[in-house]
Amino acid sequence: xxxxxxxxxxxxxxxxxxxxxxxxxxxxxxxxxxxxxxxxxxxxxxxxxxxxxxxxxxxxxxxxxxxxxxxxxxxxxxxxxxxxxxxxxxxxxx
Amino acid sequence: xxxxxxxxxxxxxxxxxxxxxxxxxxxxxxxxxxxxxxxxxxxxxxxxxxxxxxxxxxxxxxxxxxxxxxxxxxxxxxxxxxxxxxxxxxxxxxxxxxxxxxxxxxxxxxxxxxxxxxxxxxxxxxxxxxxxxxxxxxxxxxxxxxxxxxxxxxxxxxxxxxxxxxxxxxxxxxxxxxxxxxxxxxxxxxxxxxxxxxxxxxxxxxxxxxxxxxxxxxxxxxxxxxxxxxxxxxxxxxxxxxxxxxxxxxxxxxxxxxxxxxxxxxxxxxxxxxxxxxxxxxxxxxxxxxxxxxxxxxxxxxxxxxxxxxxxxxxxxxxxxxxxxxxxxxxxxxxxxxxxxxxxxxxxxxxxxxxxxxxxxxxxxxxxx
Ligand SMILES: [Zn+2]
Numbered sequence: 182x183x184x185x186x187x188x189x190x191x192x193x194x195x196x197x198x199x200x201x202x203x204x205x206x207x208x209x210x211x212x213x214x215x216x217x218x219x220x221x222x223x224x225x226x227x228x229x230x231x232x233x234x235x236x237x238x239x240x241x242x243x244x245x246x247x248x249x250x251x252x253x254x255x256x257x258x259x260x261x262x263x264x265x266x267x268x269x270x271x272x273x274x275x
Numbered sequence: 276x277x278x279x280x281x282x283x284x285x286x287x288x289x290x291x292x293x294x295x296x297x298x299x300x301x302x303x304x305x306x307x308x309x310x311x312x313x314x315x316x317x318x319x320x321x322x323x324x325x326x327x328x329x330x331x332x333x334x335x336x337x338x339x340x341x342x343x344x345x346x347x348x349x350x351x352x353x354x355x356x357x358x359x360x361x362x363x364x365x366x367x368x369x370x371x372x373x374x375x376x377x378x379x380x381x382x383x384x385x386x387x388x389x390x391x392x393x394x395x396x397x398x399x400x401x402x403x404x405x406x407x408x409x410x411x412x413x414x415x416x417x418x419x420x421x422x423x424x425x426x427x428x429x430x431x432x433x434x435x436x437x438x439x440x441x442x443x444x445x446x447x448x449x450x451x452x453x454x455x456x457x458x459x460x461x462x463x464x465x466x467x468x469x470x471x472x473x474x475x476x477x478x479x480x481x482x483x484x485x486x487x488x489x490x491x492x493x494x495x496x497x498x499x500x501x502x503x504x505x506x507x508x509x510x511x512x513x514x515x516x517x518x519x520x521x522x523x524x525x526x527x528x529x530x531x532x533x534x535x536x537x538x539x540x541x542x543x544x545x546x547x548x549x550x551x552x553x554x555x556x557x558x559x560x561x562x563x564x565x566x567x568x569x570x571x572x573x574x575x576x577x578x579x580x581x582x583x584x585x586x587x588x589x590x591x592x593x594x595x596x597x598x599x600x601x602x603x604x605x606x607x608x609x610x611x612x613x614x615x616x617x618x619x620x621x622x623x624x625x626x627x628x629x630x631x632x633x634x635x636x637x638x639x640x641x642x643x644x
Contacts, residue, residue: 185340187560191434192461193515193528194566195543230562232479234468234487235436239562253559 182216184270187240196240206273214269218243221262224250229258239267361403361414362421365395368443369426375441376425387598391426391456397446398498399424405463405494405501406470409588410596415469422466426456437468447544450520451543455515458527463498464491464514475603482608484565489572490599492526496531497588507581513537531577534570550574552609552642575637579616582633590630594619613638 182203189196201210218224223243230238230253239259242251261266365387366376379392386393399422406412414420423441432445435455442465444455455461468491471477476485492514502554514537515528525538525546534548548570549555555571556564580591594616602615616634624630638644 188562190562190566192436192455192566193433193518194465194547194561195528196547196560197544232484232562233436233438234479234491235434235465237434240560 182211182218182243183264184214184244185240185242186267186270186274188237189240190236190238192235199271201270201274204217210269210273214273217262217266217269221260221266223252223263223266224248224256226250226252228253229255229260231255231258233257241267252253271272321375338636341508348593360419361400361407362419363396363399363403364421364423365392366423367392368425370427370446374425374428374438374443375423376427379400387609389426391444391446391454394454394456394459395424395426395442395462398456398459399442399466401459401502401602402463402466402498405498405588409501409592412470415466415475420469424462426454435465437465438471439472442466442469447518447520453518453520455518458499458515459502460492460495460499460516461518462495464495467491467494470494471599474600475607476605477607478605479562479565481563481565482568483606484562485568486572486603486607486609486612488565488569489576490595491575491593492529492531492569493592497592500587506585507583507587510587512577516616529566529570529573531573534574548573550641571641571643572609575613575634575641575643578637578640579634582636583630590624593634594623594630594634597623609643614644 184201184203185198186201187196187198192217201214203214206214223241233255237256239256240251240253243261249257256262256264297443361382363380363382364375364378367379367389368374368376379389380387380396386396388643390535392637402529403422406414408608414422420506425441425443426446428443428445430446431448433445433447433452433455435442437443442462444461447453447455449592468487471490475487475490477483477490479487493515496510496512499505500507503509511526511528512532513636516526518528519525519538523538524540525541525543527537529546529548530537534550535546537546547567548555549568550570551574552571556567558564563568576591576595579594586592597619598612598615602619603612607615616638617631620628620631620634635644
Protein backbone atom coordinates (compact mmCIF):
# COMPACT_ATOMS: atom_id res chain seq x y z
CA UNK A 182 0.00 0.00 0.00
CA UNK A 183 1.16 3.50 -0.84
CA UNK A 184 0.00 6.56 1.15
CA UNK A 185 0.64 10.17 0.19
CA UNK A 186 -0.18 13.01 2.57
CA UNK A 187 0.03 16.61 1.43
CA UNK A 188 -0.53 19.34 3.95
CA UNK A 189 -1.09 23.01 3.10
CA UNK A 190 -2.33 26.11 4.88
CA UNK A 191 -2.26 26.69 8.59
CA UNK A 192 -0.94 30.01 9.84
CA UNK A 193 2.49 28.93 8.61
CA UNK A 194 1.32 28.04 5.10
CA UNK A 195 4.38 25.83 4.61
CA UNK A 196 3.47 23.14 2.06
CA UNK A 197 4.53 19.61 2.99
CA UNK A 198 4.36 16.27 1.17
CA UNK A 199 5.09 12.87 2.72
CA UNK A 200 4.92 9.45 1.10
CA UNK A 201 4.84 6.09 2.75
CA UNK A 202 5.28 2.64 1.24
CA UNK A 203 3.81 0.25 3.78
CA UNK A 204 6.05 -2.60 2.60
CA UNK A 205 8.90 -0.58 4.12
CA UNK A 206 7.47 -0.47 7.66
CA UNK A 207 7.05 -3.25 10.22
CA UNK A 208 4.18 -5.70 9.80
CA UNK A 209 2.60 -4.46 13.01
CA UNK A 210 2.69 -0.86 11.76
CA UNK A 211 1.33 -1.90 8.40
CA UNK A 212 -1.58 -3.68 10.09
CA UNK A 213 -2.23 -0.61 12.22
CA UNK A 214 -2.43 1.57 9.10
CA UNK A 215 -4.77 -0.92 7.38
CA UNK A 216 -6.99 -0.94 10.46
CA UNK A 217 -7.20 2.86 10.60
CA UNK A 218 -7.91 2.97 6.86
CA UNK A 219 -10.81 0.57 7.31
CA UNK A 220 -12.12 2.28 10.44
CA UNK A 221 -12.02 5.65 8.66
CA UNK A 222 -13.90 4.07 5.71
CA UNK A 223 -11.32 5.86 3.61
CA UNK A 224 -12.29 4.57 0.17
CA UNK A 225 -15.82 5.95 0.61
CA UNK A 226 -14.83 9.37 1.94
CA UNK A 227 -15.62 12.50 -0.02
CA UNK A 228 -13.86 15.85 -0.12
CA UNK A 229 -14.66 18.13 2.81
CA UNK A 230 -12.89 21.45 2.42
CA UNK A 231 -14.02 24.42 4.48
CA UNK A 232 -12.97 28.06 4.62
CA UNK A 233 -11.83 28.40 8.21
CA UNK A 234 -8.91 30.79 8.76
CA UNK A 235 -5.49 29.24 9.31
CA UNK A 236 -6.61 25.62 9.52
CA UNK A 237 -4.56 22.91 7.83
CA UNK A 238 -5.82 21.38 4.60
CA UNK A 239 -4.89 17.78 3.77
CA UNK A 240 -4.85 15.83 0.53
CA UNK A 241 -4.61 12.14 1.32
CA UNK A 242 -4.11 9.56 -1.40
CA UNK A 243 -4.06 5.81 -0.86
CA UNK A 244 -3.18 3.24 -3.48
CA UNK A 245 -3.21 -0.48 -2.91
CA UNK A 246 -3.25 -3.46 -5.29
CA UNK A 247 -6.85 -3.06 -6.44
CA UNK A 248 -7.98 0.45 -5.58
CA UNK A 249 -6.93 4.07 -5.39
CA UNK A 250 -8.63 7.03 -3.79
CA UNK A 251 -7.78 10.63 -2.99
CA UNK A 252 -9.54 13.12 -0.73
CA UNK A 253 -9.10 16.81 0.08
CA UNK A 254 -10.15 17.73 3.57
CA UNK A 255 -9.83 20.48 6.19
CA UNK A 256 -8.49 19.27 9.53
CA UNK A 257 -11.75 20.20 11.29
CA UNK A 258 -13.65 17.79 9.03
CA UNK A 259 -11.53 14.72 9.74
CA UNK A 260 -12.86 11.84 11.82
CA UNK A 261 -10.66 10.66 14.67
CA UNK A 262 -9.66 7.60 12.67
CA UNK A 263 -8.74 9.62 9.59
CA UNK A 264 -6.77 12.05 11.77
CA UNK A 265 -4.94 9.14 13.36
CA UNK A 266 -4.19 7.68 9.91
CA UNK A 267 -2.72 11.01 8.81
CA UNK A 268 -0.66 11.35 12.01
CA UNK A 269 0.61 7.79 11.79
CA UNK A 270 1.63 8.28 8.15
CA UNK A 271 3.53 11.46 9.00
CA UNK A 272 5.21 9.78 11.93
CA UNK A 273 6.34 6.75 9.92
CA UNK A 274 7.50 8.77 6.91
CA UNK A 275 9.39 11.37 8.93
CA UNK B 276 -40.03 18.68 22.69
CA UNK B 277 -37.37 21.26 23.41
CA UNK B 278 -34.58 18.78 22.90
CA UNK B 279 -36.24 17.83 19.66
CA UNK B 280 -36.25 21.41 18.49
CA UNK B 281 -32.57 21.76 19.26
CA UNK B 282 -31.97 18.67 17.15
CA UNK B 283 -34.15 20.06 14.36
CA UNK B 284 -32.16 23.25 14.47
CA UNK B 285 -28.96 21.34 14.13
CA UNK B 286 -30.45 19.32 11.29
CA UNK B 287 -31.61 22.50 9.51
CA UNK B 288 -28.13 23.79 10.04
CA UNK B 289 -26.59 20.74 8.54
CA UNK B 290 -28.86 20.91 5.49
CA UNK B 291 -28.06 24.54 4.91
CA UNK B 292 -24.39 23.82 5.16
CA UNK B 293 -24.60 20.95 2.76
CA UNK B 294 -26.69 22.72 0.18
CA UNK B 295 -25.49 26.26 0.08
CA UNK B 296 -22.75 26.99 2.53
CA UNK B 297 -20.82 23.80 2.90
CA UNK B 298 -17.63 25.75 3.28
CA UNK B 299 -18.59 26.96 6.71
CA UNK B 300 -18.00 23.63 8.31
CA UNK B 301 -19.81 20.60 9.57
CA UNK B 302 -22.65 21.22 11.97
CA UNK B 303 -21.88 17.91 13.65
CA UNK B 304 -18.33 18.64 14.60
CA UNK B 305 -18.71 22.35 15.04
CA UNK B 306 -22.29 23.31 15.90
CA UNK B 307 -21.39 26.98 16.18
CA UNK B 308 -20.16 27.19 12.59
CA UNK B 309 -23.63 27.50 11.26
CA UNK B 310 -26.00 29.97 9.73
CA UNK B 311 -29.74 29.94 10.33
CA UNK B 312 -32.27 32.29 8.81
CA UNK B 313 -32.71 35.24 11.22
CA UNK B 314 -36.44 34.58 11.68
CA UNK B 315 -35.73 31.09 13.00
CA UNK B 316 -33.11 32.37 15.40
CA UNK B 317 -35.41 35.16 16.47
CA UNK B 318 -38.16 32.70 17.25
CA UNK B 319 -35.92 30.44 19.30
CA UNK B 320 -34.48 33.32 21.29
CA UNK B 321 -37.98 34.41 22.24
CA UNK B 322 -39.54 31.00 22.78
CA UNK B 323 -36.87 28.35 23.21
CA UNK B 324 -35.60 26.83 26.43
CA UNK B 325 -32.17 27.64 27.84
CA UNK B 326 -30.39 25.10 25.65
CA UNK B 327 -32.11 26.26 22.50
CA UNK B 328 -31.54 29.88 23.35
CA UNK B 329 -27.85 29.36 23.96
CA UNK B 330 -27.54 27.58 20.64
CA UNK B 331 -29.55 30.21 18.81
CA UNK B 332 -27.58 33.09 20.29
CA UNK B 333 -24.35 31.42 19.36
CA UNK B 334 -25.72 30.83 15.88
CA UNK B 335 -26.78 34.45 15.59
CA UNK B 336 -23.37 35.57 16.71
CA UNK B 337 -21.68 33.34 14.18
CA UNK B 338 -23.96 34.33 11.35
CA UNK B 339 -23.37 37.99 12.09
CA UNK B 340 -19.70 37.36 12.03
CA UNK B 341 -19.71 35.41 8.82
CA UNK B 342 -21.93 37.79 6.94
CA UNK B 343 -20.00 40.83 8.06
CA UNK B 344 -21.21 43.38 10.51
CA UNK B 345 -22.09 45.98 7.92
CA UNK B 346 -24.71 43.67 6.42
CA UNK B 347 -26.48 42.63 9.59
CA UNK B 348 -29.06 43.93 11.96
CA UNK B 349 -27.71 44.08 15.49
CA UNK B 350 -31.05 43.81 17.27
CA UNK B 351 -29.90 41.12 19.71
CA UNK B 352 -26.43 42.43 20.25
CA UNK B 353 -27.21 43.50 23.81
CA UNK B 354 -28.08 39.91 24.63
CA UNK B 355 -24.95 38.52 23.06
CA UNK B 356 -22.14 40.82 24.11
CA UNK B 357 -22.58 43.49 26.73
CA UNK B 358 -20.44 46.47 25.79
CA UNK B 359 -17.30 46.79 27.84
CA UNK B 360 -13.60 47.33 27.92
CA UNK B 361 -10.69 44.97 27.49
CA UNK B 362 -11.80 41.59 28.83
CA UNK B 363 -9.20 38.89 28.32
CA UNK B 364 -9.42 35.27 29.36
CA UNK B 365 -6.75 32.67 28.71
CA UNK B 366 -7.58 28.97 28.77
CA UNK B 367 -5.38 25.88 28.78
CA UNK B 368 -6.36 23.00 26.46
CA UNK B 369 -3.74 20.83 28.19
CA UNK B 370 -2.63 19.41 24.82
CA UNK B 371 -6.13 18.25 23.96
CA UNK B 372 -8.42 19.54 21.21
CA UNK B 373 -11.36 20.57 23.37
CA UNK B 374 -12.10 24.29 23.37
CA UNK B 375 -11.91 26.52 25.23
CA UNK B 376 -10.31 24.39 27.99
CA UNK B 377 -9.62 25.36 31.61
CA UNK B 378 -9.40 29.02 32.66
CA UNK B 379 -5.90 29.94 33.76
CA UNK B 380 -5.87 33.73 33.67
CA UNK B 381 -8.58 36.40 33.57
CA UNK B 382 -8.56 40.16 33.11
CA UNK B 383 -6.56 41.84 35.84
CA UNK B 384 -5.26 38.57 37.24
CA UNK B 385 -1.56 38.07 38.05
CA UNK B 386 0.88 36.46 35.60
CA UNK B 387 0.60 32.69 35.61
CA UNK B 388 4.29 31.99 35.12
CA UNK B 389 3.48 29.89 32.03
CA UNK B 390 5.03 31.82 29.10
CA UNK B 391 2.33 30.71 26.63
CA UNK B 392 -0.45 31.90 28.94
CA UNK B 393 1.20 35.22 29.69
CA UNK B 394 2.16 35.88 26.08
CA UNK B 395 -1.40 35.20 24.94
CA UNK B 396 -2.67 37.58 27.64
CA UNK B 397 -0.15 40.33 26.92
CA UNK B 398 -0.34 39.95 23.15
CA UNK B 399 -4.12 40.13 23.01
CA UNK B 400 -3.90 43.15 25.31
CA UNK B 401 -1.37 44.84 23.03
CA UNK B 402 -3.59 44.12 20.04
CA UNK B 403 -6.66 45.51 21.80
CA UNK B 404 -4.71 48.65 22.79
CA UNK B 405 -3.43 49.15 19.25
CA UNK B 406 -6.91 49.09 17.72
CA UNK B 407 -8.36 51.18 20.55
CA UNK B 408 -5.69 53.86 20.61
CA UNK B 409 -5.01 54.14 16.89
CA UNK B 410 -8.38 53.38 15.29
CA UNK B 411 -10.70 53.93 18.28
CA UNK B 412 -12.01 50.43 17.81
CA UNK B 413 -13.39 48.66 20.89
CA UNK B 414 -12.24 45.08 20.36
CA UNK B 415 -12.89 42.61 17.56
CA UNK B 416 -16.52 43.51 16.95
CA UNK B 417 -16.10 47.19 17.78
CA UNK B 418 -18.35 46.64 20.79
CA UNK B 419 -16.05 45.20 23.40
CA UNK B 420 -16.19 41.52 22.50
CA UNK B 421 -14.29 39.38 25.02
CA UNK B 422 -10.86 38.25 23.94
CA UNK B 423 -10.63 34.54 24.60
CA UNK B 424 -7.42 32.63 23.93
CA UNK B 425 -6.57 28.97 24.38
CA UNK B 426 -2.96 27.82 24.65
CA UNK B 427 -1.39 24.34 24.64
CA UNK B 428 -3.87 23.18 21.99
CA UNK B 429 -3.27 19.63 20.75
CA UNK B 430 0.13 17.91 20.83
CA UNK B 431 3.11 19.31 18.91
CA UNK B 432 0.65 21.44 16.99
CA UNK B 433 2.51 23.74 14.57
CA UNK B 434 -0.27 26.23 14.20
CA UNK B 435 -2.39 29.06 15.54
CA UNK B 436 -5.89 29.98 14.39
CA UNK B 437 -9.04 32.01 14.98
CA UNK B 438 -12.02 29.64 15.14
CA UNK B 439 -14.77 32.20 14.69
CA UNK B 440 -15.02 33.09 18.37
CA UNK B 441 -11.57 32.80 19.90
CA UNK B 442 -7.82 32.54 19.34
CA UNK B 443 -6.07 29.18 19.62
CA UNK B 444 -2.34 28.46 19.87
CA UNK B 445 -0.29 25.30 19.54
CA UNK B 446 2.96 24.60 21.37
CA UNK B 447 4.88 23.75 18.20
CA UNK B 448 6.76 20.48 17.87
CA UNK B 449 9.93 21.89 19.49
CA UNK B 450 11.88 20.39 16.60
CA UNK B 451 11.09 22.94 13.89
CA UNK B 452 8.65 25.27 15.63
CA UNK B 453 8.48 27.04 18.97
CA UNK B 454 5.21 27.89 20.70
CA UNK B 455 3.01 30.13 18.53
CA UNK B 456 2.46 32.84 21.16
CA UNK B 457 6.13 33.75 20.89
CA UNK B 458 5.56 36.28 18.10
CA UNK B 459 3.26 39.14 19.01
CA UNK B 460 2.36 39.64 15.32
CA UNK B 461 0.89 36.12 15.28
CA UNK B 462 -1.50 37.21 18.02
CA UNK B 463 -2.33 40.37 16.08
CA UNK B 464 -2.79 38.22 12.97
CA UNK B 465 -5.33 35.91 14.63
CA UNK B 466 -7.27 38.73 16.23
CA UNK B 467 -7.46 40.54 12.90
CA UNK B 468 -9.16 37.47 11.42
CA UNK B 469 -11.89 38.20 13.93
CA UNK B 470 -12.13 41.84 12.84
CA UNK B 471 -12.23 40.85 9.16
CA UNK B 472 -15.03 38.42 9.96
CA UNK B 473 -17.10 41.24 11.48
CA UNK B 474 -16.28 43.78 8.77
CA UNK B 475 -15.46 42.92 5.16
CA UNK B 476 -16.13 39.20 5.81
CA UNK B 477 -13.69 38.33 3.04
CA UNK B 478 -14.29 34.89 1.57
CA UNK B 479 -11.42 32.59 2.59
CA UNK B 480 -10.56 31.36 -0.88
CA UNK B 481 -8.47 32.58 -3.81
CA UNK B 482 -7.82 36.33 -4.09
CA UNK B 483 -10.29 37.53 -1.43
CA UNK B 484 -8.80 34.84 0.83
CA UNK B 485 -5.29 36.13 0.16
CA UNK B 486 -6.50 39.66 0.99
CA UNK B 487 -8.02 38.26 4.21
CA UNK B 488 -4.64 36.71 5.06
CA UNK B 489 -2.77 39.86 4.09
CA UNK B 490 -5.00 42.03 6.32
CA UNK B 491 -4.04 39.78 9.23
CA UNK B 492 -0.34 40.15 8.43
CA UNK B 493 -0.63 43.92 7.84
CA UNK B 494 -2.33 44.61 11.18
CA UNK B 495 -0.30 41.87 12.89
CA UNK B 496 2.99 43.57 11.98
CA UNK B 497 1.60 46.97 12.98
CA UNK B 498 0.68 45.57 16.41
CA UNK B 499 4.33 44.59 16.78
CA UNK B 500 5.61 47.90 15.43
CA UNK B 501 3.29 49.81 17.77
CA UNK B 502 4.35 47.77 20.79
CA UNK B 503 8.02 48.38 19.97
CA UNK B 504 7.45 51.95 18.70
CA UNK B 505 9.14 51.05 15.43
CA UNK B 506 9.01 53.24 12.34
CA UNK B 507 8.69 51.67 8.89
CA UNK B 508 12.48 51.83 8.65
CA UNK B 509 13.04 50.16 12.06
CA UNK B 510 10.79 47.18 11.32
CA UNK B 511 12.11 44.05 9.64
CA UNK B 512 8.60 43.30 8.26
CA UNK B 513 8.93 39.63 9.18
CA UNK B 514 5.79 37.74 10.22
CA UNK B 515 6.40 35.03 12.79
CA UNK B 516 9.92 35.98 13.77
CA UNK B 517 11.10 33.66 16.53
CA UNK B 518 8.75 30.80 15.65
CA UNK B 519 11.47 28.66 14.09
CA UNK B 520 13.84 26.74 16.32
CA UNK B 521 17.56 27.33 15.75
CA UNK B 522 17.63 24.17 13.57
CA UNK B 523 15.69 25.86 10.78
CA UNK B 524 17.32 28.12 8.21
CA UNK B 525 14.97 31.07 8.17
CA UNK B 526 14.17 34.40 9.79
CA UNK B 527 10.43 33.83 10.12
CA UNK B 528 7.32 32.60 8.33
CA UNK B 529 6.73 35.41 5.83
CA UNK B 530 8.57 38.50 4.67
CA UNK B 531 6.32 41.42 3.76
CA UNK B 532 9.29 43.31 2.41
CA UNK B 533 10.61 40.51 0.19
CA UNK B 534 8.00 37.74 -0.09
CA UNK B 535 9.54 34.34 -0.86
CA UNK B 536 12.73 34.95 1.13
CA UNK B 537 11.72 34.24 4.74
CA UNK B 538 13.17 30.72 4.85
CA UNK B 539 15.03 28.22 2.75
CA UNK B 540 15.64 25.02 4.63
CA UNK B 541 16.52 21.42 3.66
CA UNK B 542 13.62 19.98 5.68
CA UNK B 543 11.03 22.74 5.37
CA UNK B 544 11.75 23.74 1.79
CA UNK B 545 11.70 27.27 0.44
CA UNK B 546 9.26 30.07 1.24
CA UNK B 547 6.67 29.74 -1.58
CA UNK B 548 5.35 33.32 -1.58
CA UNK B 549 5.30 35.23 -4.88
CA UNK B 550 6.24 38.91 -4.78
CA UNK B 551 4.12 39.92 -7.78
CA UNK B 552 1.08 38.71 -9.73
CA UNK B 553 3.28 37.34 -12.51
CA UNK B 554 4.30 34.43 -10.27
CA UNK B 555 0.99 33.98 -8.49
CA UNK B 556 0.07 30.49 -7.22
CA UNK B 557 -2.90 29.02 -9.12
CA UNK B 558 -3.27 25.61 -7.45
CA UNK B 559 -6.00 24.37 -5.14
CA UNK B 560 -3.97 23.77 -1.97
CA UNK B 561 -4.30 26.17 0.97
CA UNK B 562 -7.77 27.38 -0.11
CA UNK B 563 -6.25 28.44 -3.40
CA UNK B 564 -3.01 29.73 -1.92
CA UNK B 565 -4.34 32.21 0.64
CA UNK B 566 -1.11 32.04 2.69
CA UNK B 567 0.97 32.02 -0.49
CA UNK B 568 -0.50 34.83 -2.59
CA UNK B 569 -0.90 37.08 0.47
CA UNK B 570 2.72 38.01 -0.28
CA UNK B 571 1.46 40.19 -3.14
CA UNK B 572 -0.81 42.56 -1.14
CA UNK B 573 1.63 42.33 1.80
CA UNK B 574 4.40 43.78 -0.34
CA UNK B 575 2.07 46.45 -1.75
CA UNK B 576 1.38 47.57 1.83
CA UNK B 577 5.06 47.46 2.74
CA UNK B 578 5.94 49.68 -0.25
CA UNK B 579 3.09 52.13 0.40
CA UNK B 580 3.98 52.43 4.10
CA UNK B 581 7.71 52.75 3.44
CA UNK B 582 7.18 55.44 0.78
CA UNK B 583 5.13 57.43 3.28
CA UNK B 584 7.69 57.00 6.06
CA UNK B 585 7.19 57.42 9.80
CA UNK B 586 4.92 55.00 11.63
CA UNK B 587 2.99 52.60 9.39
CA UNK B 588 -0.24 53.04 11.34
CA UNK B 589 -0.38 56.81 10.85
CA UNK B 590 -1.25 56.90 7.16
CA UNK B 591 -0.91 53.60 5.27
CA UNK B 592 -2.46 51.71 8.20
CA UNK B 593 -5.33 54.19 8.31
CA UNK B 594 -6.02 53.73 4.59
CA UNK B 595 -5.99 49.93 4.97
CA UNK B 596 -8.17 50.07 8.09
CA UNK B 597 -10.87 52.20 6.45
CA UNK B 598 -10.70 49.91 3.43
CA UNK B 599 -11.27 46.85 5.63
CA UNK B 600 -13.91 48.40 7.86
CA UNK B 601 -16.02 50.34 5.38
CA UNK B 602 -15.27 49.54 1.78
CA UNK B 603 -14.16 46.05 0.89
CA UNK B 604 -16.83 43.54 -0.08
CA UNK B 605 -16.51 39.85 0.71
CA UNK B 606 -15.50 38.78 -2.80
CA UNK B 607 -13.04 41.57 -3.57
CA UNK B 608 -10.03 40.66 -5.71
CA UNK B 609 -6.58 42.31 -5.73
CA UNK B 610 -7.60 44.84 -8.36
CA UNK B 611 -10.64 45.90 -6.38
CA UNK B 612 -8.53 46.16 -3.24
CA UNK B 613 -6.07 48.39 -5.10
CA UNK B 614 -8.73 50.74 -6.45
CA UNK B 615 -10.43 51.00 -3.06
CA UNK B 616 -7.19 51.84 -1.22
CA UNK B 617 -6.51 54.48 -3.88
CA UNK B 618 -9.91 56.04 -3.47
CA UNK B 619 -9.55 56.05 0.33
CA UNK B 620 -6.12 57.69 -0.09
CA UNK B 621 -7.73 60.30 -2.34
CA UNK B 622 -10.47 61.03 0.21
CA UNK B 623 -7.99 61.36 3.06
CA UNK B 624 -5.05 63.07 1.40
CA UNK B 625 -6.05 64.11 -2.13
CA UNK B 626 -5.59 62.57 -5.57
CA UNK B 627 -2.20 64.12 -6.21
CA UNK B 628 -0.84 63.60 -2.71
CA UNK B 629 2.36 61.76 -1.84
CA UNK B 630 0.18 59.24 0.03
CA UNK B 631 -1.86 58.49 -3.10
CA UNK B 632 1.34 58.05 -5.11
CA UNK B 633 2.80 55.75 -2.45
CA UNK B 634 -0.24 53.47 -2.57
CA UNK B 635 -0.19 53.52 -6.36
CA UNK B 636 3.50 52.65 -6.39
CA UNK B 637 2.83 49.67 -4.11
CA UNK B 638 0.17 48.15 -6.33
CA UNK B 639 2.07 48.91 -9.54
CA UNK B 640 5.26 47.30 -8.24
CA UNK B 641 3.48 44.03 -7.49
CA UNK B 642 1.76 44.10 -10.87
CA UNK B 643 -1.84 44.54 -9.69
CA UNK B 644 -2.17 47.91 -11.44
ZN1 LIG C 1 -4.35 33.74 8.96
